[in-house]
Amino acid sequence: MKNKVVIVGGGMVGAAAAVQLAKQGAQVTVLEHSPIDAQAVLDDPQIDIRVSAINRFSESLLEKLGAMRLLKATRVAPYYQLEAYEQLGNSLLFDAADVSQTHLGHLIENKLIQASLWAQFAENGVAVETVDTLPTAIEQNLDSITLHYADKSYQADLLIAADGGRSPLRALANIGVTGWQYQQSCMGVLIKLDAPQQYKTWQQFKPSGPIAFLPMRAPYANLIWYQDAQTLAAMSDLSNKQLKERIVEHFFELPGDFSVEQKAIFPLARQHANQYSQGRLVLVGDAAHTINPLAGQGVNLGFKDVAALAECLEELEDLGDSKALKQYERKRRADNLAMMSMMDACYFGFSNDITPLKLLRNGILKIADQAGPLKRKVLEHAMGW
Secondary structure, rough: OOOOEEEEOHHHHHHHHHHHHOOOOOOEEEEEEEOHHHHHHHOOOOOOEEEEEEEEHHHHHHHHHHHHHHHOOOOOEEEEEEEEEEOOOOEEEEEEEOOOOOEEEEEEHHHHHHHHOOOHHHOOEEEEEEOOOOOOOEEEEOOEEEEEEEOOOOOEEEEOOOOOOOOHHHHOOOEEEEEEEEEEEEEEEEEEEEEOOOOOOEEEEEOOEEEEEEEEEOEEEEEEEEEEEHHHHHHHOOOHHHHHHHHHHOOOOOOOOHHHHHHHHEEEEEEEOOOOOEEEEEEOOHHHHEHHHHOOOOOHHHHHHHHHHHHHHOOOOOOOOOOHHHHHHHHHHHHHHHHHHHHHHHHHHHHOOHHHHHHHHHHHHHHHOHHHHHHHHHHHHHHOO
């Protein structure tokens, strides 16, 4: 008899877990507040302001799950170079050629990634049910777990929480988190460029917070602007023309002229679940960890969770085996914590105007750019290898 798996949350990570475990023989049901029509989303010409920098590991997973084939027929944009700097001339430049690769990854709209995975549901027997309310209780015994809603219950061998940073399942299980809200928020700005396809993504560190350029499929690009919440709230009231004037003042390396198409503000938080599993319940993606989005690593960490969980569960008779779920936690917790800490070190280390620190960090960037083997190792880690 097939193991029953219930996944709460059909976002990018939850959908990937659904397809992967279905391919391994499980009977999978996804519970989602807002089910999507995958083909309609893939065909939709409306650009999503939410975009992810998918690294090579995540690409391999999406390829394996059948999603990358669909994505390549949509608005994907490969990037070959990644540059980080505070002052021009003291930059750290990563190039795919440094590791003998054709590209470092792809910039892809979140809605397209999700839809490409949902398009695999029917072929792999993944069922979807719409839930309109929050779950009310989790009940566990030795051989099953039951998730209760006000009007319905779902029994499974394994329950996966892929329900985001404010995970109701995590709260129901009384799994605590450690973390904090950052003092800044982040504005994403979708622009339309009068320029050919760009292949380099870059980040510039400023005392007020970093800014970044993410080249999407031409003619579009995404700008990321960190600032205090009050300043960004005022900026969100500007007209697109006025916002463009502010962008021109702060983003010095934009290629060609551009128009502002959309803008949105995202709060920033770091949190890490105190445990990734409890009995037959397991957390993946943002339910387990949310990270400063400085380098666009959030969904890549979530996809690594999926791959590690699938590996730990492969060929098990009981997918809710607590020892296997704890093994998954051991595999992922240290790596996630290391990435979270590294992003925070960059964020806090550069978001100030202290002269001695400024000299030190610019020197470090210059030295790191010339540190061949070490630079290669960092690049391979960023690619997910």
